Amino acid sequence: MSQENLLNAVISSNIDEIVNLLKSGVEVTKDIVSEADKTLKEFEKQSKKNKALLNDTTIEHTNQYRIYKMLFLYMKGYELKSILTTYGYNVESKQIENKQKVKNKKDLIKMLKDDTVYLGSLDISKIDDFSELFKSAKKRKDFKGIDLWDTKHVKDMSYMFAGFDFKKVKEGSDDLYNWIKNLDVSNVENMAGMFFGAKSFNQDISGWNVSSVKYFDSMFSGALSFNQNINNWDVSSAVRMNSMFRHAESFNQPLDKWNVSNVSLMGFMFYGAVSFNQDISMWDTTNVEYMRRMFDGALSFNQNIDNWNISSLLTNIGHREELETNYYENEDVYCMYGYHHIAPKDITINEYKKVVYGFDNKTNLKYYKPEKTELWDNYFMFKYAQFDCPAKPKWLDIPEKKDGKYKPVTRLQLFALVYDEDVALADIDISEITDLSGLFYSSSISKGIDFTGADGWDTAHVKDMSYMFYKATDVVFDINNWNVSNVENMERMFSKSRYFNKPLHKWDTANVKNMSYMFAGCEQFHQDISNWNVSNVENMEGMFYGCRFFNYPLNSWDVSKVTNMSKMFKQAYYFNQPLDKWDVSKVTNMSEMFMQVYHFNQPLDKWDVSNVKNMEGMFYNTGSFNQPLNSWNVSNVENMHAMFAYSKHFNQPLDKWDVSNVKNMENMFGSSEKTKEYMKIFGIK
Structure with a gap:
């Protein structure tokens, strides 16, 4: 009956009745729009003729009245068509026209706050940033017409529905859910936090084309109800998945088809995802650098991930935290999954387990004292996740002292020696080591690290010093005489070493390619490095970021190969x-x-x-x-x-x-x- 009433209102050009019916939610059918279109065309035929007659003073008064009436009807017809198209319908082009063009995101937010604005009347084609968009719409109850929004131009949807309560949607919920289900995200690059804290969200989004998305950080973090199959998503462009399913307590869907080969960050990814227990053994994790607490609190997870290659991990051999008392519950240390600070960068998960399981009990620890154990990040990767413990393999082979020196040949052996408080750094011959990345990450004398003797190390073969002194709060020894002529990577080497201020002018940096964030956060650093050869450096992003007092000449530097100088001197x-x-x-x-x-x-x-x-x-x-x-x-x-x-x-x-x-x-x-x-x-x- 309501559609029949609307049709009659259109035929009689009853504008007020039309508006009332449309606001009440009456669907505009093709027949109704056709009738409006027919009326308008009839008016348009008479338009030119009637306008010309108005200017003819010889026409009788009665005829003028007739013409005015016709013009009035023409204007009503035009208004009628305008109203109908505003509500999203056009018979001829089948596309929305005469819409209200939204100039910027600020205006769109205002309209979202206003419940009287019909969302289907908005042209959002100029808005490419939807980040935090629905933060302002938490009190909105009417979402009718939102399914007409075309998002193919949107690039940023980060935190778009963060904290949004889908249960409070009173009107237009079908429009909202259909819109989300069919959302065109083909150009979106950022979905970080998109449904962060959206506790009730659990809609089908399996058909999304996410092939352009780079950032999935915290996307479903705190989305307590979400449990939809997204296994067919093309995530091949993704580089970050930190906290993606953090506290997504209901989520337990297959992800084995995902191509994560470009992802570098997976920290906290399944943190608190208590239901998740899917086979992800075939994931290509070769490029992942960060897996801190990845399965922390994933109580159901018990899958074999021996095939994972964690050769690129930086943080697992870095940040350390003190062991809390309640972590000593296990009698057999081999089942404690990384309660020791050996989490090497250059081994696979399977090899990592061998290190963790490689002793019978607490009394049999040769190189590690449980009461002073400090943890590397790969411990946190498995914290609280229950794994089946295999048979105990052999303990890691640590080189014996010969001719007064320990001579490690692998990075893992070096780490074991450096953090053995009974081994002096001066007694370690590192001449065969090529990778020192993360070696003193977050180290300090106050945490039991004695740097004495490291100044005499033979570093001639080292190629990677990235993160070496990251967060090392008191680097007191002189490293100016180190041979760094073969080093290629110095990324974040001293980053966040707040008090570092040692001379480095003797260094030969001719082969270094990456100096990004090298001194970032070195608040006290103020040394003359004007003579450095940086001719091969390609990345200087954030190099002096936060070096508050640094003010030495750099004009002689050859930076001809550098492509990135973003944040280079920020806050210097x-x-x-x-x-x-x-x-x-x-x-x-x-x-x-x-x-x-x-x-x-x-x-x-x-x-x-x-x-x-x-x-x-x-x-x-x-x-x-x-x-x-x-x-x-x-x-x-x-x-x-x-x-x-x-x-x-x-x-x-x-x-x-x-x-x-x-x-x-x-x-x-x-x-x-x-x-x-x-x-x-x-x-x-």
């Missing part, structure tokens, strides 16, 4: 040295490069930035910077978001810049004095 508050001689022609990312470098004010106008694509936040809150940049070729830059925001002194002309490829200029000048002028130059509205 006092840095103010010339860099105008740098060849930055290969750099593609300069985002946040000088962010909060309060004293920096050096000329950069000679830089070739023609290949840079990202300048987001580059000079954000640089208190002193005010140098000419008008000569820069920024034709390839796509992101200038907040580039000069809060740089109060910057007032240089930029009228020669070609910003035709820039996609994001939001808050580009923040509260800078020349905001209005620059916005006018670039046509920002």
Whole structure:
């Protein structure tokens, strides 16, 4: 009956009745739209003729009245069609037109908060960021029409439904669930936290095309009810899955088809996923670097993962925490799964078990004293997860002392010796070791590490020193004489070593390719390294991030191979040295490069930035910077978001810049004095 009423209202052009019926949820059928279309076309036929007659003063009054009436009907018909198309229907094109175009995410959030706004009337084609979108819609009860939203252009859906209570949806729940089920996510790159804390969510999303998604961190974390089959998802682009199913207490679906070969982070992935017990033995974990507490609290999990290759793991040989008393419950140490700080980087899970099981009981520990045991991260990978203990294999072969020296040939042996308090570092010959990554990760004298003798180590064959002193709070020994001529990787070598401030000017760094975050968080570091040969370095991202006092010349550096300088000097508050001689022609990312470098004010106008694509936040809150940049070729830059925001002194002309490829200029000048002028130059509205 309600559709019949709507049809009659359309035929009689009763606009008020039409609106009331539509708001009550009456479905607009094709017949109804056809009738409206027919009426409008009839009015349009008379339109030109009637308008012309209005201007003819010779026409009698009665005829003029007739014409006015016809025009009135024409306008009603036009209004009728407009209303119907606003509600999402068009007979001829079958596409939504005359919709309200939403200009930006801020406006969309306002409309989501307003329960009187019909969601089907919104054109969201300009919005590519849906992050935290429904945070503002927690009180909304009417979601009718949302299934008309086209999301094929959206790239970011991180925390989109975080904390959203699906049970509170009163109207349009079918529209909402159908929309989610058929969501076009083909261009989405970020789904981190998408359903974080959405306790009642449990909808079918098996058909999603997630082939572009890189970040799945915390996606279903706290989604207590979720238990849908997503085994057919193409996750081959994924690089991060930290906490993906953390506390997803109901989830127990197959994931064996997943291609995780590009994933580097899996920490806490199944933390507290108490129901999960699926076969994931065939996962390719070769590139995974982080698995901390991956199965912590996964009480049901009891699968064989002997085939996993954890050769890339960094954190399992790194961060240590003290053992709590209640972890000593087992009589047989071999069943304690990693209650010891041997979790080597260069072995498979199966080999790892051999190390863990390799002794009969507590009294038989040769190199480890339980009362002082410190844990490596791979312990946390299995914490609380119940595994079947196999037969006890042999204990790891630790080299005996010969001619006054221990000579380890594997990284595992070196770790065992370094953390044996009865072995002096001076007595360890590391001349055959090529990988020192993570060796003193989070170490300190206060935790029982005596660095004496390490200054004389033969490091000539070492290629990897990444994370070596990460979070090492008191590196007091001199390493300036180390031979680092073969080292290729120094990523985060001293990162977060807050008090590190030792000379390094003698180092030959000619072969180093990666210096990303090398000194990040070294708050006290202030040493002259101007003579370093960095000609082969490709990545300097975050290199001096947080080095508050660093202020030595670097202008002589050959940075011609560097492609990433993002965050390079971020929060290096006092840095103010010339860099105008740098060849930055290969750099593609300069985002946040000088962010909060309060004293920096050096000329950069000679830089070739023609290949840079990202300048987001580059000079954000640089208190002193005010140098000419008008000569820069920024034709390839796509992101200038907040580039000069809060740089109060910057007032240089930029009228020669070609910003035709820039996609994001939001808050580009923040509260800078020349905001209005620059916005006018670039046509920002």
